[in-house]
Amino acid sequence: MADRLPRTGERGTVPRQGSADPRWGLDATAVLLLVEDDAGDALLVREVLVDSGLPMEVTWCKSLAEARVFLDATPYAVCVLLDLHLPDTHGLSAVRLVRDAAPDAAVVVLTGVAENEAGLAAVAANARWKITGAGRLLLPKIGEVKVRWSRRLPSVPSSVTVIRDAAGRFFASFVVASDPDADLARMPGAEGLPSVGIDLGLTHFAVLSDGTKIDSPRFLRRAEKKLKKAQRELSRKQKRSKNREKARLKVARAHAQVADARREFHHQLSTQLIRENQAVAVEDLAVKALARTRLGKSVHDAGWAQFLAMLEYKAQRYARVFVKVGRFEPPSQVCSACGVKDGPKPLHVRTWTCTHCGTVHDRDHNAAKNVKQAAGLAVTACRAQVRPELVPAQREEAGSHGIHTGTRAVQRHSTQ
Structure with missing residues (x-):
């Protein structure tokens, strides 16, 4: 069965407190499951996660079979660190097996965990966010951020990526699971x-x-006059000045x-x-x-x-x-x-x-x-496929340029 890895310098595991940690936005009763066949790599992962301050209990499984048994008995596991180099895994099929056992768990794929301490730290940092009850986004080291939601999320997101574009705008991109049946229900039947x-x-x-x-709307053509003016103002600003940065944002x-x-x-x-x-x-x-x-x-x-x-x-x-x-x-x-x-x-x-x-x-x-x-999509009134009928080749297209045919071939052979 699953083995628990103790904290470095401590005995036992992280205590199960049953309350949410306001710093990380994670429930301390949840379990982070590590699937790794190498005990040394598993201990390294444990140390990185402990140093990051996660208030979760970390459980270690040596194989995918042990992990499935543990997930069947532990419905509150929220994150699974999965190494695809396990002997009993075959690529992303292991991810599907974990999803079947724990549909609500977030799966993080690791490759070469011993050489990827920075990546583990990023995984641990990415787990410290949540969506508050007021509809704001709580990010680590930043706090609560106002969000202008473009749509309702179809399911609970497993991760978030904050992107800043050249115009200085910030976008939050969530990874969610969509239901194919719900997608089809939004469109009329194809019949x-x-x-x-x-x-x-x-x-x-x-x-x-x-x-x-x-x-054609020709969006760029219609905005050329405005872009030309903004670009001209940018080129006249002194480099590395605040006014140039303002002009650059205007162009962007x-x-x-x-x-x-x-x-x-x-x-x-x-x-x-x-x-x-x-x-x-x-x-x-x-x-x-x-x-x-x-x-x-x-x-x-x-x-x-x-x-x-x-x-x-x-x-x-x-x-x-x-x-x-x-x-x-x-x-x-x-x-x-x-x-x-x-x-x-x-x-x-x-x-x-x-x-x-x-x-x-x-x-x-x-x-x-x-x-x-x-494309073979045209049909007649009786729903039969339409194909253009065969027509005789044009006079200039008939025959072959390399082989003489007809009277020209007779004349050529008679002269030889």
Whole structure:
């Protein structure tokens, strides 16, 4: 069974007082479980935790099997220090086993505990925070901090990270466990919803296969005048002066406003598309390559990569289908009606007529339809998959450039 490690220079373990310690925000009746097969490493961990002042009882288990037996009988264990180098563990499967035995316990993964005293001290320091009854965040060496909550936490957080950005704003990031069933309940069922193909652009941020066009907000372009003025004031301030620091914060806040507005637009649009469709198809754009062209500023201003990342993780979270079409597919060159490839076109050509069937196409709308068909999401009225019908190759495309065919081959052999 589990072995208790005594304090250095003392006998026995930390007394079980049954009261909360106001310094650390932890209940002294809780147990910190250490899973480590090396007794020397376990003693080192114990010393670091004792020196940090944790008011908790530390219990040591040599194997994962002993830890599971202990957790089954100890529902009040709040933290488990788990070493993945144990003989009976296989990667993160050990974390899942501990989670099954104690769902409410916080699991901290350790690798090489003997060489990571600083990391253990950080783990011990990270355990001294809590959310007060008044909705404030109690942090070690800082005290209570007012928090403007953006949303209600779905579960009890296991850790918190405080982040400060370039604009001087502080953010608290919590690690929480989410319920997949609760996530699915927030979205309508996918049954009966349509599928959509999306063509991203600059004039219109997105054109959907149903003909909907979403204008590009161009947040950076609209804020250029303000940014230009703030940047000019910053360049005129003396280096390492207080006025320069104030000017720097002004520039950083202006850029943060642009980034926040763009992120909010991406969130709202991606959530709307996921809610209203059961499948979403997009083109896998080479954003880095496009950003090196003369349209680089507009490409960065659109933020395609961030938008596609949001679509992907939201589709996975809410049980939707997300398909990326290969970047070498030519959606702007193919007729969505007959499937004939009409060839590349310059960017100023926004409408074109198919030379084979005579259909007049809007460039972006046609591309969105082709993206949907290439992903295999287009269906007919009888719910059968749509594939462009086979058409004969064009005269200039027939045959092979390396092998002579027809009359040219006869003439060539007759001259030899």
